[in-house]
Amino acid sequence: MKILGIEHLAIAVKNIDKSSPFWSHILKLQHRVTETVESEGVITDIYDTGQGKVELLESLGKDSPINSFLENRGPGIHHVCFEVDDINAAIKELRDNDIAILSEDAKVGAEGYKIVFIHPKSTGGVLVELAEKP
Numbered sequence: 001m002k003i004l005g006i007e008h009l010a011i012a013v014k015n016i017d018k019s020s021p022f023w024s025h026i027l028k029l030q031h032r033v034t035e036t037v038e039s040e041g042v043i044t045d046i047y048d049t050g051q052g053k054v055e056l057l058e059s060l061g062k063d064s065p066i067n068s069f070l071e072n073r074g075p076g077i078h079h080v081c082f083e084v085d086d087i088n089a090a091i092k093e094l095r096d097n098d099i100a101i102l103s104e105d106a107k108v109g110a111e112g113y114k115i116v117f118i119h120p121k122s123t124g125g126v127l128v129e130l131a132e133k134p
């Protein structure tokens with residue numbers, strides 16, 4: 001697979017409204033969009049650094065994976081996302097190498113990206129997302 005760069009760092013927060021002023025007013029990152037991604041159970045608040053984005057993730061409900069992450073580990077870095085040129089080729093390569101992925105196929109994530117998550121047990125403890133630009 002070909003990695004094109006770090007697409008975003010995702011940070012689990014309890015409350016976007018309380019967390020966002022640091023990113024928008026102190027670091028003065030440009031706000032791109034706030035989006036609800038039902039399939040992932042999150043509300044995501046996305047900022048541009050110029051080289052890779054920061055996404056704040058807030059739980060959309062009790063069953064959200066962000067809820068269990070916050071309960072187990074507290075607020076903090078949730079996953080790192082790398083942009084790839086071809087998500088389906090990347091998934092095949094992961095499968096061929098017995099790397100544990102969290103879905104059968106690519107899913108559609110925030111901003112219409114095609115995404116897949118790699119289990120932390122295959123990466124040294126970090127949830128890794130791969131994403132192909134729409």
Ligand code: CO
Pocket residue numbers: 008010055079081129
């Ligand atoms: Co992400």
